[in-house]
Amino acid sequence: MKDILKLCLSLGFFCAVSGIALAFVNQITAEPCRRAEEAERTDKLKLVLPAETAETQVEEAGDGVQFFRALDAEGKLLAYAAEGTSNNGFGGELRVLAGLSTEGRILGVLVSRHSETPGIGTQVTDRKLTRSLWEILAGKAELDPFPPNACLDSYADKTLGGTFSFDGANAVLSVSGATITSKAVLTAVNSISQAWQKKNSSTVMEEK
């Protein structure tokens, strides 16, 4: 009996000390964690929004699509951004971030999170150029932060409303061999399109 009490107390002591240590670390890192998350989001938003954007605001999410507002230096609404999700990527969840003009024209699309197969699915999802070691040694200039990707660029300049598909007049490109990933990107953009329509109809209703 005495033995059990001793075991419980010593284990309890270790748990208590570790709890205090973790609370302390949590307090120190809470602020930097929040700032890191915010910085990551604004870095990605910057790529799909117009260059004049000075501030971004988070709007309430609806139907799994998160909208952001981009304001210029004077606080005027410049553009929107929307992040849509598809759960049917080859590696599960896939998120697409799109910049939208105020009329709903797509400015640029990028895949903000995915776990697709390297070399196959990433042909669709990645906007990536690798710098060569020799270029850096030679002191060449910085890379384009928003490199082209034929599949993702085929969404640009299209207007939201209705659904996109791989054929027809309003067709977007897909990559053969990466059909599932291409479809997942398409689904995510379509979910943004739907949410956009719903959002607009609801604001019109409010105005009436």
Add this chain to the structure above:
Amino acid sequence: MSSFKTLSNGIWRENPVFILMLGMCPTLAVSSSAKNALGMGLATTFVLAGSNLVVSLSRKWIPAKVRIPCYIVIIATFVTIVEQLMKAWAPPELNHTLGIFIPLIVVNCIVLGRAEAFASKNGIFASFLDGVGMGLGFSLALMMLGAVREFIADGTLFELAVIPSWPGIHLLKTPTGAFIVLALFLAASNQSKIRKCRKSGMKYETPEELSCRSCNICKLITEK
């Protein structure tokens, strides 16, 4: 054992990946590129050094019957600290790729293995050095695997192209590639051991757990 020997023990003679064969799950999973391998290696080194230090410090007060739960609490604390620090200050891309493997350091057998086999029996300083050495050995092994896999898959090292217009063998980035490269490394490590034995004039004996005596796969096949 001298301090230097304790430190270098984990780096080569008892390398956790190539010799002790511990912590294979994170090894296979995060060695897809040199950068991921470095991030994972440093995180594990921090946890190993910290947990070894604290376990050694409190080894006299931990009752033998509950030592494993106590070790796990200590290790889990350090892992959570690393996770928080990485969330705050590591590049977000690294955080996403390492993702679940950082919390899983808790159940990495190297960490618990060193707490049980070394830190619970040795002094504070030696235990700390052992943790650092083992961590560096783990990082080194991961970096070697990661560099080879990344180089063959993309022709890059630390995301910098070494050979422009490399054809790219993406198999090496998948788990299959991890097994292939790890097997080649282990074969090379065993070959070097065999050669060393021959050079010194001794006969190389297969370790007990790998020899025919303890493996009965062929017996199973012939019985059928």
